[in-house]
Amino acid sequence: xxxxxxDLVVKPRDVMPQGASTLPAAFYTDETYFQREMxxxxxxMWVCVGRTEQVEKPGRFIVRELLGESIIVTSNAAxxxxxxxxxxxxxxxxxxxxxxxxxxxxxxxxYHAWTYDLDGRLIGAPHMEEVPHFAKGDFPLNRVxxxxxxxxxxxxxxxxxxxxxxxxxxxxEKFVPWNMQDLRLGHRIVYDVKANWKLIIQNYNECLHxxxxxxxxxxxxxxxSGENEPLQATYMGGRMDLxxxxxxxxxxxxxxxxxxxxxxxxxxxxxYYYAIFPNMLLSLHPDYMLVHTLWPQSAGRTINVCEWHFHxxxxxxxxxxxxxAVSFWDMTNRQDWHVCELSQEGIKSRAYRPGxxxxxxxxxxxxxxxxxxxxxxxVR
Numbered sequence: 001x002x003x004x005x006x007d008l009v010v011k012p013r014d015v016m017p018q019g020a021s022t023l024p025a026a027f028y029t030d031e032t033y034f035q036r037e038m039x040x041x042x043x044x045m046w047v048c049v050g051r052t053e054q055v056e057k058p059g060r061f062i063v064r065e066l067l068g069e070s071i072i073v074t075s076n077a078a079x080x081x082x083x084x085x086x087x088x089x090x091x092x093x094x095x096x097x098x099x100x101x102x103x104x105x106x107x108x109x110x111y112h113a114w115t116y117d118l119d120g121r122l123i124g125a126p127h128m129e130e131v132p133h134f135a136k137g138d139f140p141l142n143r144v145x146x147x148x149x150x151x152x153x154x155x156x157x158x159x160x161x162x163x164x165x166x167x168x169x170x171x172x173e174k175f176v177p178w179n180m181q182d183l184r185l186g187h188r189i190v191y192d193v194k195a196n197w198k199l200i201i202q203n204y205n206e207c208l209h210x211x212x213x214x215x216x217x218x219x220x221x222x223x224x225s226g227e228n229e230p231l232q233a234t235y236m237g238g239r240m241d242l243x244x245x246x247x248x249x250x251x252x253x254x255x256x257x258x259x260x261x262x263x264x265x266x267x268x269x270x271x272y273y274y275a276i277f278p279n280m281l282l283s284l285h286p287d288y289m290l291v292h293t294l295w296p297q298s299a300g301r302t303i304n305v306c307e308w309h310f311h312x313x314x315x316x317x318x319x320x321x322x323x324x325a326v327s328f329w330d331m332t333n334r335q336d337w338h339v340c341e342l343s344q345e346g347i348k349s350r351a352y353r354p355g356x357x358x359x360x361x362x363x364x365x366x367x368x369x370x371x372x373x374x375x376x377x378x379v380r
Contacts, residue, residue: 016196016357016359016361016365020357021354021355021357022357023368023372025348026290027196027198027375028199033375034296036378037371037374038067038296040375041278041374042157043067043160044156046147046167047066047279048152048279048280049062049066049083049153050062050064050073050152050293051153051307051309052151054340055073055074055081055153055186056079057102058077059102059103059105060074060101060102060103061100062099063100066258069086070086070087071094071144072085072086072095072107075118077118080119080174082119082120083143084107084120089139089141089142090104090111090113091111093112095109105117106123106124107141108244116140116141130278140373145158149164151180151182151183155180157257166237166336167234167276168234169232169234169235171274171276172310177260177262177267179261179264180289180309182311182312183260183310183311184310184312184315185307185309186309188306188321189306190303190304191303191305191306191333191334191337192301192304193337195298196299196369197296197302198342198371199344200281200302200304202367204281204292204336205228205237205275205364206271206361207224207240209339211223214332219243220242220246221249222241226240226270228332231367231370235274236363237272238363239271239272239273240270241270241271242270248286248287248288250325251328256324257314258311259287260287267286272284279293279294279295280293287325288308288310288316290307290325291309292304292307292354293305304333304337321372
């Protein structure tokens with residue numbers, strides 16, 4: 001589990017330390033730094049890979065690529081979610097080539113037909129009965145740790161990770177009223193962003209740019225409204241408030257759906273934005289949930305899978321149309337990704353030097369200090 005020194009936590013709107021500035025360019029452009037972050041964050045922490053609804057039927061599977069590894073996520077007959085390396089134990093052949101699909105009760109290698117059940121046990125190995133002392137029980141699929149939080153699937157590549165619950169800290173209790181496990185996918189957009197993953201997280205966690213970059217968003221939710229939590233070791237975030245008369249974040253500020261059941265009067269007037277390290281951006285609205293999962297490809301490129309989830313009762317309505325929320329955030333997302341790409345381009349310049357932070361950018365400065373701690377003595 002990633003640890004962070006407590007003296008790196010900066011309380012909201014404290015006076016910034018003298019000389020507080022952005023990070024040197026190498027943190028965003030150097031592939032050595034990028035690989036170090038992948039190994040020390042993505043390879044050690046729990047990574048969000050999807051939703052239980054994607055594998056809720058036994059044998060349904062999704063395949064995720066993480067740090068050069070291909071991972072199968074599926075469920076067994078009892079509904080338990082399992083994750084395995086996409087590698088046959090016979091001669092290392094890749095088992096699945098599709099990104100999603102269904103197994104017909106078992107997982108079979110396309111090469112020599114070694115076959116595994118949905119719990120990864122080897123149940124068929126042609127011609128191996130001729131081999132003395134061969135035991136099927138010695139050759140299960142190599143397992144990847146998998147766990148669930150309120151409908152979200154996480155995996156961890158560490159051989160002996162700390163529990164997911166420890167990484168999530170107080171978030172499960174905080175977001176109980178949204179009943180996220182009940183929500184279902186209404187729309188998905190995949191963005192290919194030519195920017196470092198950290199720039200996307202930092203952009204997501206501040207709205208000082210909103211009056212200039214997002215005038216439509218600022219008309220619905222004032223950029224200085226709400227409050228942030230101090231940076232935690234495994235997440236950061238806070239809330240913003242809707243302006244009077246605004247019902248939700250949509251193109252016209254109106255809500256064409258019912259509010260999510262269970263929300264308080266206060267929470268139907270708020271939008272929560274949390275970055276759960278290393279790859280999940282969770283936005284909780286009065287009537288829907290928006291989830292981004294970040295898949296860094298290189299120091300200067302990140303695939304961002306963006307999904308809008310709604311209550312199944314609303315999805316079942318004949319008049320259901322998610323596009324008021326989708327169009328609003330697709331417009332806002334593209335504005336954000338564009339400016340992230342501009343930042344990436346500028347940071348690559350020989351003219352770039354770290355710039356000063358304002359007192360309202362304390363959360364970003366704390367995140368930077370955390371990243372510096374991840375690299376430790378390897379920073380050059």
